[in-house]
Every structure is written in structure tokens, then in C-alpha cells.
Amino acid sequence: MSVVRAETVPVRVESDVVVVRQTVRQWATSLGFSLVDQTKLVTAASELARNTVVYGGGGSLTLEALEDGARRGLRLRFADEGPGIPDLALALTDGYTTGGGLGLGLSGARRLSNEFDLDSAPGKGTRVTIARWR
Amino acid sequence: MERIPILKMGPFLLVTIQVDMHDRLAMVLQDDLTSMISRTGARGVLLDISALEIVDSFIGRMISNIAAMARVLDAETVVVGMQPAVAITLVELGLSLPGVRTALNVERGMALLRDAVRRADGAGTDAGADAIAAALAGEEDDGGGDAPRGPRGAPPA
Amino acid sequence: MTSPSQARATIVPAVLERHAAELLDVWTQEQTTAGLTRGAAGDLRARSTEFLRLLQQATAETSGVGDLTAVHGAPFARVREFLGALSRQRAAEGATPSETAMFVFSLKRPLFVLLRREAADADRLADELWVATELVDRLGLLTTEAYQRGREEVIARQQQDMLELSTPVVKLWDGILALPMIGTLDSARTQVVMETLLQRIVETGAEVAIIDITGVPTVDTLTAQHLLKTVTAARLMGADCIISGIRPQIAQTIVHLGVDLADVTTKATLADAFRTALARTMQSVAPARHAR
Numbered sequence: 001m002s003v004v005r006a007e008t009v010p011v012r013v014e015s016d017v018v019v020v021r022q023t024v025r026q027w028a029t030s031l032g033f034s035l036v037d038q039t040k041l042v043t044a045a046s047e048l049a050r051n052t053v054v055y056g057g058g059g060s061l062t063l064e065a066l067e068d069g070a071r072r073g074l075r076l077r078f079a080d081e082g083p084g085i086p087d088l089a090l091a092l093t094d095g096y097t098t099g100g101g102l103g104l105g106l107s108g109a110r111r112l113s114n115e116f117d118l119d120s121a122p123g124k125g126t127r128v129t130i131a132r133w134r
Numbered sequence: 135m136e137r138i139p140i141l142k143m144g145p146f147l148l149v150t151i152q153v154d155m156h157d158r159l160a161m162v163l164q165d166d167l168t169s170m171i172s173r174t175g176a177r178g179v180l181l182d183i184s185a186l187e188i189v190d191s192f193i194g195r196m197i198s199n200i201a202a203m204a205r206v207l208d209a210e211t212v213v214v215g216m217q218p219a220v221a222i223t224l225v226e227l228g229l230s231l232p233g234v235r236t237a238l239n240v241e242r243g244m245a246l247l248r249d250a251v252r253r254a255d256g257a258g259t260d261a262g263a264d265a266i267a268a269a270l271a272g273e274e275d276d277g278g279g280d281a282p283r284g285p286r287g288a289p290p291a
Numbered sequence: 292m293t294s295p296s297q298a299r300a301t302i303v304p305a306v307l308e309r310h311a312a313e314l315l316d317v318w319t320q321e322q323t324t325a326g327l328t329r330g331a332a333g334d335l336r337a338r339s340t341e342f343l344r345l346l347q348q349a350t351a352e353t354s355g356v357g358d359l360t361a362v363h364g365a366p367f368a369r370v371r372e373f374l375g376a377l378s379r380q381r382a383a384e385g386a387t388p389s390e391t392a393m394f395v396f397s398l399k400r401p402l403f404v405l406l407r408r409e410a411a412d413a414d415r416l417a418d419e420l421w422v423a424t425e426l427v428d429r430l431g432l433l434t435t436e437a438y439q440r441g442r443e444e445v446i447a448r449q450q451q452d453m454l455e456l457s458t459p460v461v462k463l464w465d466g467i468l469a470l471p472m473i474g475t476l477d478s479a480r481t482q483v484v485m486e487t488l489l490q491r492i493v494e495t496g497a498e499v500a501i502i503d504i505t506g507v508p509t510v511d512t513l514t515a516q517h518l519l520k521t522v523t524a525a526r527l528m529g530a531d532c533i534i535s536g537i538r539p540q541i542a543q544t545i546v547h548l549g550v551d552l553a554d555v556t557t558k559a560t561l562a563d564a565f566r567t568a569l570a571r572t573m574q575s576v577a578p579a580r581h582a583r
Contacts, residue, residue: 018156021188036486039188039219043227046190050157070444094228104191108227214529218489221524230523237529238496 001068003075011049011078012058020049020061024076027063031072033134041074041132044109048078048128051105055098056080056126066131075115075131085120092118138163140170146178146247147171147209148240152185160196167200171207177254178247179204182240184215194229201234210250211235214243301359301422304350306405311347315339317401325397338377342394345370350426360425362433374430375437382441391438395431402427458484460491460500464576467568468497469561473506481517488521492530499568500525503561505536515550522555531556531571535564 009023010016024045028038045061052059059080066073085091092110097103106128110116113130120126136159141148147170149163167179181197183189189197201211212235224231237243307314319339352366353359362371374395381391402423410416458480463469470488488500502518510518522532535558537545545552558564569575
């Protein structure tokens with residue numbers, strides 16, 4: 001598997017969430033994802049970008065176009081230097097929230113992706129990586 | 135400040151969301167809509183989201199909230215025009231918007247609201263419902279309300 | 292276990308380089324005799340030239356460093372690529388696996404002839420022949436594997452076509468769609484069905500969609516959940532779904548799997564579902580009073 005193209009965009013303020021959605025849409029379209037897959041990717045990105053701004057105090061998103069044989073994929077890495085997540089399993093539970101949301105951000109993004117990785121610890125920031133294959 | 139316009143059509147309010155909504159805009163819409171319902175005494179809200187390319191948990195929550203708040207203010211809410219890809223994604227995300235009425239397009243949504251109001255008012259036995267029905271008969275000539283115009287023959291708000 | 296190729300440097304790379312022109316002539320002759328020119332006769336020589344060049348480079352690079360017959364290693368990347376493309380192309384053209392593999396195997400004899408001439412003594416010759424045999428055999432296996440993959444791609448594409456053909460969404464009545472499903476429902480197919488159905492709902496403005504699974508022998512948890520998601524997604528769009536034709540075994544499976552279909556309208560037969568759909572859309576069908 002190789003990374004064909006990469007780009008990093010800031011995810012600092014609320015209006016960046018809209019920019020993230022548009023950027024992910026452009027990438028997913030150019031990689032030939034179906035409309036349903038595009039929508040899933042953009043929705044997952046929207047959830048994670050909001051988390052990055054609201055809980056992580058801002059961070060960045062790195063987009064990577066993937067190639068594995070004939071397969072094409074898109075990987076999104078959200079990273080922040082915020083307070084981190086003390087209990088990863090709890091954070092991934094449907095309906096669990098510390099910020100007054102629906103608690104579907106992380107768990108929902110995981111369901112909308114083919115690959116999901118959550119790396120976080122108190123004081124160490126949070127890195128969420130998702131990927132979808134075409 | 136950017137705002138999503140709310141159109142009054144007879145006893146109903148029509149909101150067509152056509153921008154990629156950021157969270158604050160969604161919150162403002164929620165506030166605007168509830169105050170408009172209470173100010174106009176509107177009986178129904180039609181939320182047209184056919185132009186929305188995604189509905190994430192935040193917008194999903196806004197939709198549920200609008201429906202719940204409207205109900206408390208004695209107005210029905212119908213969400214119309216959700217795209218297939220959006221619907222599939224929303225279900226996958228884990229949201230099914232229970233308690234929110236839906237319709238395929240604005241025309242059907244209007245019919246649904248009309249039915250709901252008629253039922254709530256006791257199947258058109260009182261004069262108020264007749265007035266609403268008359269007002270809506272006028273709306274129907276507008277071609278399903280795809281291009282909303284000013285209310286015709288609507289009772290004064 | 293050490294193979295002879297590792298014990299001492301082989302002359303195969305040198306032979307490939309020094310006698311490239313001669314080898315090419317004899318090999319293309321061999322291929323023509325074997326009847327391998329079918330389909331792309333004009334390309335035969337160009338193809339053979341290119342392959343020999345790549346093979347020579349790969350073996351020269353491996354020589355003295357590693358096992359010459361390690362065709363899965365990095366030096367052979369371009370050789371593998373070449374054989375992969377060729378085999379897939381041959382598979383698509385409808386060539387048999389033997390015909391495809393013969394491209395490589397027909398190289399054996401010309402190569403052996405050269406080695407016999409160049410080897411210093413009988414001992415050495417035996418070693419060289421062993422290396423050459425192993426090399427060609429492994430390359431042959433590569434082509435067969437690539438051919439297999441090529442066929443699998445063709446099959447996958449046909450399956451995709453079938454998938455789209457096998458999920459016809461039909462208009463039953465004004466505002467009523469039906470999706471008669473036949474055969475085993477796997478996750479991928481159910482997903483395609485779901486997307487097709489929802490798309491057609493938008494296109495036709497149908498208020499009710501009937502998913503008839505009379506022709507479906509079994510469902511698993513994932514499929515049942517997909518069906519449920521379809522119904523939920525349709526409701527979000529403003530359309531009702533009715534599932535009809537659930538067989539007794541499937542009903543049992545659904546309950547045992549703990550899938551909650553409580554919010555879904557289910558009917559025994561397509562006819563029952565149709566009747567319900569008519570009622571929901573406030574339509575009726577009555578028998579004609581006078582037959583002429």
C-alpha cells in the first residue's frame with residue numbers, strides 16, 4: 001500500500017469544519033468514490049472535525065490518497081494537542097458524550113469507515129485515523 | 135449575520151436549507167424558527183433539506199430539536215426531500231430521527247401537514263379548519279410550492 | 292537447504308545478455324511453431340524482446356547477491372508487472388491457461404540449448420540447467436497466477452453486472468414500487484439493492500415500496516440488518532416500505548438473531564402487501580362490472 005498524494009489542512013475554528021467537509025468531498029470525488037461513499041466520508045469527517053475543534057481545542061486534518069494494487073482509498077488523520085481521552089472504550093460507546101452532543105461522533109465515524117484507529121491519552125492529545133476503500 | 139430565510143405560507147412556515155450549514159447557523163435557525171412559530175401561531179413547519187449533501191449528528195440533532203420544540207408550540211414538523219445517500223449515511227451513523235415526520239417533496243409535505251392540522255382540529259368541524267383548508271386550496275395552484283410565493287387568502291397572522 | 296544457484300555464480304545472466312539476439316530469434320520461432328501467435332502476431336517479437344530485456348536486467352541484478360530464482364523479490368518487480376499485464380490481457384482475450392503459460396515455458400528449450408553450449412563441463416551444466424528450469428518454472432507459475440487473477444477480475448465484473456441486473460425495481464401502480472428479490476442475499480447485494488431502491492423512490496416519487504423476498508431462501512444477521520436499514524432510510528426520505536413473502540424459516544431466523552422488525556410492516560404475500568400499499572396511497576382496484 002502506498003500514499004499517492006497528501007495534504008494537511010487546519011481544523012482550528014468552527015468554520016474550518018465546513019472547509020473540511022468541502023475538501024474531503026473534493027478528494028473523494030476525484031478518487032472516484034460513489035455518491036454514497038462520498039457522503040459517508042464527508043459525514044464522518046464532519047463529526048471528527050467538530051470533535052477536534054470542540055474537544056481538542058483545534059488541530060489539523062491530513063488527507064492521504066491510498067493505492068493498494070487495484071484498490072483506491074482515502075485516509076483521514078485528525079490530530080489535536082488537546083486534553084486527550086482518558087477512557088477510549090467509553091468514548092466509543094454510542095450515546096456517550098462530555099460536550100452535550102448526541103455522542104455519535106466517534107462511534108458513528110467508525111461505522112462510516114472501513115478502517116478506524118483511535119490513539120489518545122490524557123495530556124497527550126488525540127489522533128483519529130479513518131480510511132475508506134473504493 | 136448570515137441567516138436561513140423562513141417563509142410564511144398561510145398557516146405554515148417553509149424553510150429551505152441551501153447552504154452547507156455550519157453549527158452556529160444551525161443553532162440560529164433553531165432559535166429563529168421557534169420564535170417565528172410562537173409569533174405567527176404557525177401550525178406547521180416544512181423543512182426542505184433536498185439541497186443538503188450531508189446530515190451529520192449535529193444537524194440531525196437540530197432537526198429532532200426543531201420537531202420537538204415545534205410540537206410543544208402546537209405545530210407539526212415535516213422534513214422533506216432527504217437525498218438517498220444522506221438517508222443511508224444517517225442510518226449508518228445511528229440516527230433515525232424518531233418522531234420526525236418525513237415526505238418525499240414539498241407538495242407531499244404540505245398535504246401531510248394539512249392532514250395533521252385537520253385531524254388536530256377535529257376533522258374540519260370548526261370554522262378555523264375550514265379557513266385553513268380554503269387557504270391551502272389556494273396554495274395548491276402554486277405548483278406544489280416549489281417556488282414559494284406570498285401567502286394568498288391566508289388568515290391574518 | 293542451499294540450492295545450486297546459491298553455491299556458486301550462475302552463467303544464466305551472462306548468457307541472457309551475450310546471446311540476446313540469438314535467443315530472441317530461436318524463442319520467437321519456438322512460439323510461432325507452438326501456435327502462440329494467435330491474437331497478436333505482430334506484437335510477438337516486440338513482446339519477446341521486452342520480456343528478455345526485463346529478465347536479463349532482473350537476473351543481472353540478482354546475480355551474486357541472492358537467489359536467481361527468487362522471482363518474488365524486488366529485482367523481478369518489472370518482470371512480474373510485465374507478465375501480470377500480459378496474462379490478464381490473454382485472459383481477457385479468452386486464451387487458455389496453458390496457452391498463456393506457454394509464453395514463458397517455450398523459453399526453456401532455447402535457453403537450454405545455449406547453456407549446453409556455454410557450460411564448461413557436465414557438472415556445471417547440470418547446475419545451470421537446474422537454475423534455468425527453476426527460474427522458468429517459477430515465471431510460468433507467475434503467469435498462471437496472474438491469469439487466474441485476470442479471470443477473477445472478469446468474474447467479479449460479471450458478478451457486478453449480474454447484481455445490477457438482478458435487482459429490478461418495478462413500478463406496480465401509481466406511487467407504488469416493487470422489488471422482487473430472488474436468490475441468496477449477501478451483504479454486498481443487499482447494499483446495491485438498497486441504493487437502487489432509494490434512488491428509484493426519488494426518481495418516481497413513489498410513496499410505498501414493497502420488498503418481496505419470496506424468492507430468498509435464507510437471510511443472515513447482516514442481511515436482515517441491511518433490510519431494516521433500507522426501511523429506515525426510506526422512511527427518512529418520506530416513503531414507506533413493506534416487506535412481503537417472508538418464509539417461515541426466515542421468520543424464525545430473524546427472531547433468533549434478535550433483529551427487531553417491530554416497526555416494519557410485513558405481509559405474507561406480495562398481493563397482501565399490494566393491497567396495503569393501495570390503501571396507504573388511497574387508491575383501489577375494483578373488478579370490471581361488464582365484460583365485453
